[in-house]
Amino acid sequence: xxALTYPHSIDSDGLSERSxxxxxxxxxxxxxxxxxxTATYRVDFQVxxxxxxxxxxxxxxxxxxxxxxxxxxxxxxxxxxxxxxxTVTRPGPDRMMVFQEFDQLPPWKTVKxxxxxxxxxxxxxxxxxxxxxxxxxIARVNLTKFADVHPHMLSGGMKxxxxxxxxxxxxxDILLMDEPFAALDALTRRKMQEELLQLWDDxxxxxxxxxxxxxxxxxxxxxxxVLSPHPGQVKAEINCDGYDHGAVGGAEFxxxxxxxxxxxxxxxxxxxxxxxxx
Amino acid sequence: xxxxSFSPRPLPRGGFSGGRREPPLRPEYERTVTATGPIGDxxxxxxxxxxxxxxxxLRRLLVLAAVAALWQAAAVWQNNPLMFPTFTDTMAxxxxxxxxxxxxxxxxxxxxxxxxGYAVAVVLAVxxxxxxxxxxxxxxxxxxxxxxxxxxxxxxxxxxxxxWFGLGEVSLIFVLVHAVLWPLxxxxxxxxxxxxxxxRMAGRNYGLGNLRYVVxxxxxxxxxxxxxxxxxxxxxxxxxxxAAELVFGVSSGKGGLGWFIFQNRNELYIDKVFAGLVxxxxxxxxxxxxxxxxxxxxxxxxxxxxx
Numbered sequence: 001x002x003a004l005t006y007p008h009s010i011d012s013d014g015l016s017e018r019s020x021x022x023x024x025x026x027x028x029x030x031x032x033x034x035x036x037x038t039a040t041y042r043v044d045f046q047v048x049x050x051x052x053x054x055x056x057x058x059x060x061x062x063x064x065x066x067x068x069x070x071x072x073x074x075x076x077x078x079x080x081x082x083x084x085x086x087t088v089t090r091p092g093p094d095r096m097m098v099f100q101e102f103d104q105l106p107p108w109k110t111v112k113x114x115x116x117x118x119x120x121x122x123x124x125x126x127x128x129x130x131x132x133x134x135x136x137x138i139a140r141v142n143l144t145k146f147a148d149v150h151p152h153m154l155s156g157g158m159k160x161x162x163x164x165x166x167x168x169x170x171x172x173d174i175l176l177m178d179e180p181f182a183a184l185d186a187l188t189r190r191k192m193q194e195e196l197l198q199l200w201d202d203x204x205x206x207x208x209x210x211x212x213x214x215x216x217x218x219x220x221x222x223x224x225x226v227l228s229p230h231p232g233q234v235k236a237e238i239n240c241d242g243y244d245h246g247a248v249g250g251a252e253f254x255x256x257x258x259x260x261x262x263x264x265x266x267x268x269x270x271x272x273x274x275x276x277x278x
Numbered sequence: 279x280x281x282x283s284f285s286p287r288p289l290p291r292g293g294f295s296g297g298r299r300e301p302p303l304r305p306e307y308e309r310t311v312t313a314t315g316p317i318g319d320x321x322x323x324x325x326x327x328x329x330x331x332x333x334x335x336l337r338r339l340l341v342l343a344a345v346a347a348l349w350q351a352a353a354v355w356q357n358n359p360l361m362f363p364t365f366t367d368t369m370a371x372x373x374x375x376x377x378x379x380x381x382x383x384x385x386x387x388x389x390x391x392x393x394x395g396y397a398v399a400v401v402l403a404v405x406x407x408x409x410x411x412x413x414x415x416x417x418x419x420x421x422x423x424x425x426x427x428x429x430x431x432x433x434x435x436x437x438x439x440x441x442w443f444g445l446g447e448v449s450l451i452f453v454l455v456h457a458v459l460w461p462l463x464x465x466x467x468x469x470x471x472x473x474x475x476x477x478r479m480a481g482r483n484y485g486l487g488n489l490r491y492v493v494x495x496x497x498x499x500x501x502x503x504x505x506x507x508x509x510x511x512x513x514x515x516x517x518x519x520x521a522a523e524l525v526f527g528v529s530s531g532k533g534g535l536g537w538f539i540f541q542n543r544n545e546l547y548i549d550k551v552f553a554g555l556v557x558x559x560x561x562x563x564x565x566x567x568x569x570x571x572x573x574x575x576x577x578x579x580x581x582x583x584x585x
Contacts, residue, residue, distance in 0.1 A: 073479055091482040101476040107581040108498040121484040121494065152582025 019046035020206055021070065021174055025079030028065045028232075039065035040232035042079065045225050047174065050204045054221030054240075056211060058264055062232030063210045067178050070208060071097050083173060093122040096167035100179040102159045105151040105166075111138060112147040115166045124170065137165040140199060157188040164196070168203070175207040181216070190245060193219055197244065214260050218243050218253060226263055235263055338567065363549040371549035372556055379550075381538060385557055388534035391447055392519050395454025399511065402455065403462040408492050410463075411470050424464045432457035432518040436525060450522055457518040458511035465510065469503025470496050502578045509570055513562070520558060 023046070028039040039062035047053045055063040068074045070081055072091040081088040083095065096118070098104075105114050115134035119125040125133060138147050141161040151159055160180055167175050181189040193216065200207065211217050217224050222241040225234060240256060247253045330336060346365050353364035363371070375381035406423075409416035432453045439449040473496055481495035497504065523536020533541070539554035578584045 071479075071483065073482070091479070091485065093483065093485045095483075097479065097483050099476045099480070101474070103474045104476045104480045106477065106480075106495065106498065107583055108501070108577065117494075118484040121486055121490070150581055 018048065020049050020051075020084065021047040021208070022082040023066070023070070023079070024082075026066070026069060026076040026081060027078035028062060028069055028074060029077050030065070030074070038231040040227075043227070043232060043234055045234065045237065047206060047208060050206055052200060052207050052209060052220060052222040054209045054211060054217040054224045055227060056214065056217040056221075056224050056260070057227030057232065057235075058212060058229050060229040060232075061227040062229075063212075063227055064178055066227075066232065067097075067176050067208060067210050070174070071095055071176050093118055093124065093170055094173045095176055096170045096172040097176040097178065098160070098163045098167050098180045100182050102156050102183065104163055105159055107151050110148050110150055111143060111154070111162050114151065114162055115169050118166060118170050122170070130169075133169050134165075137169040138162075140168065140202070141165045141195065155188075157184055157192060160184065160192060161195070164199070168199070168205070171205075173206065175205055177207060177209045179210055179212070182211070182213075189216075194245065196220065214257050214264075215248060217260075218257060219245060219248065224260070226260060228264075236260075335567070342563075360546070360548055363552055367549045368552040368556060371547070372553035375538070375550055375553050375557075379538070381553070381557060384533055384538050385535055385561065388519055388523065388536070389561070391450050391534065392454065392515055394447075395451040395519075396458055396512065396515055398451065399455045399458035399462060399515075400508070402459050403466055403507075404497075406459075406463050407466045407470060408489070410467055411492065411496065412488055420463060420467055424460050424467075427456065428460040428464060430456075432514070433521050433525070436522055440526075445526065450519065450526070453518055453522055454515050457514040461514060462504075462507040462511040465507025466500065466504050469500025469507075472503065473499040498577075498581075502583050505570070505574060505578060509566070512565060512570075516558065516562060 024044050025042045026044075027041050030037055030039060043062075043066060045053075055066055057063050065074060069076055070083075070088065072088050072095065075089075088095075106117065109117060112131070112134050115137055116127075116130040119130040119133060120127065124130075135144070135147065138144055141164055143158060143161055143165065146154060146158065151162065154162065163180070181192050184192060196207075197220065199205075209217075209220055211220070218240045222239070224236075224238045224240055226236040226238065227233065228235045238256070238260065243253055243256075324332075350365040353362050353367075356362050359367065372381070406416075406420055410420035411417070435453050435456055436449070439452045443449040443452060477495070477499055481491055486495060519534070520536040520539075523534045524540050526536070535554055535558055539551050542548075542550035542554065574584075
């Protein structure tokens with residue numbers, strides 16, 4: 001059960017210098033046709049090397065907006081996002097994104113070409129090297145047989161695997177996943193979560209993962225940022241390393257799940273931003 | 279009056295009274311799955327007839343044959359070779375035209391002008407739409423220009439073109455560009471704007487620059503719409519060219535298909551007029567069913583973007 005242990009213990013001193021991603025005081029706003037909507041308000045968090053950091057919250061808590069801001073698709077109106085000490089200003093291949101939607105793969109490229117595309121586009125690898133890397137990553141997500149197939153021939157789960165392989169091949173500083181398994185059926189989702197954990201166990205990449213499912217957060221994550229909605233504000237940060245699917249339903253797991261549920265649920269009822277501290 | 283009270287009276291359900299009806303408790307069971315042997319083949323090959331009817335070219339040939347037969351019947355019934363020659367007479371005239379009047383070289387003259395105009399228009403359309411997706415003012419420019427010029431018939435520009443460029447190929451190319459550019463630009467732009475937000479973000483995630491973003495991401499992603507634009511542009515170009523040649527007559531010593539039709543009408547060789555029209559139609563069919571179909575099969579169909 002505890003195959004996924006935390007790589008290093010953390011002490012609370014001098015952490016900010018070693019953090020990979022530093023989000024400080026970030027307020028995000030976006031305009032609809034009539035309103036200026038504040039998605040998040042002064043959110044702070046830090047992500048460290050090899051962490052599986054989960055942004056968890058109900059819809060409207062700005063977790064996806066936060067991820068997009070880290071991706072560079074959205075500029076904060078207040079605060080700053082730093083990756084390796086550099087402020088994020090625009091999208092770039094050092095932060096590869098895996099989206100929820102299945103149409104994230106260009107349909108005119110085969111699986112292999114899709115994985116090679118960002119490698120070539122960013123000039124990170126030459127054609128032969130890119131091909132080797134692509135085939136290696138495709139093998140890691142168990143799609144070797146489908147390397148020369150176009151995405152429309154694949155199932156939803158397979159498309160998400162390609163997207164993960166594509167992101168992996170780039171060896172980004174941080175992997176951004178925006179509810180990548182939300183559009184999958186429950187059985188496939190579970191399998192994909194296990195595969196992601198297995199991949200992480202092999203490669204020890206850093207991932208920032210957005211979800212609205214408490215169970216998924218606990219299984220996939222090593223640390224969870226709980227956000228409250230309208231606008232998104234930090235509610236808690238929780239360690240949850242070492243839970244896999246075998247732990248689901250266990251007493252400890254349930255207690256933690258209930259604790260998070262209470263936080264989110266209390267928020268929902270009161271709508272005032274002061275739920276009971278658990 | 280309102281009967282919305284919550285009195286707990288039992289609802290009559292299928293004649294069963296007395297509380298909630300529970301489904302029956304039935305025994306569980308497990309089975310081992312039968313091997314496919316006794317079931318027979320899971321997949322059966324289609325019969326020759328079914329496979330034959332799946333060949334699109336064959337079905338379309340059938341339609342063409344039916345149209346030809348209808349034409350023949352109508353012409354025989356009319357019995358007026360001067361006004362409405364039969365299908366077989368037209369074919370004979372077509373053969374005669376190819377052998378003696380150089381119909382093929384005339385068709386080539388038309389085609390080469392057409393291709394030049396088409397190519398120029400495609401390049402211009404790509405440039406214009408690239409500007410339109412990159413900047414807001416470019417977008418305004420494109421939508422204003424297309425709404426201004428798209429409804430303007432290309433032939434209406436011919437007198438001015440003749441005045442500006444003289445009685446030559448350049449005038450023809452000018453009207454052709456006008457005929458192709460606007461519908462193609464309109465379709466391409468519509469295609470660009472309908473590319474999904476996820477795909478755009480994925481492209482930007484790769485760090486693609488403006489031009490590479492358009493070439494490697496937007497154009498393939500919008501290709502179904504672009505292909506439609508190319509087809510519409512092709513049809514517009516053909517119409518415009520034949521009409522222009524009818525007005526124009528001979529350009530630079532060599533007549534095109536329009537000229538062939540015009541000349542033979544003047545001499546009342548109506549079967550040859552029909553032969554000229556059939557040539558136009560045949561080239562159209564060929565381009566649509568061979569050239570565009572080939573492009574379609576190897577791009578948007580292969581990619582699963584259209585069925």
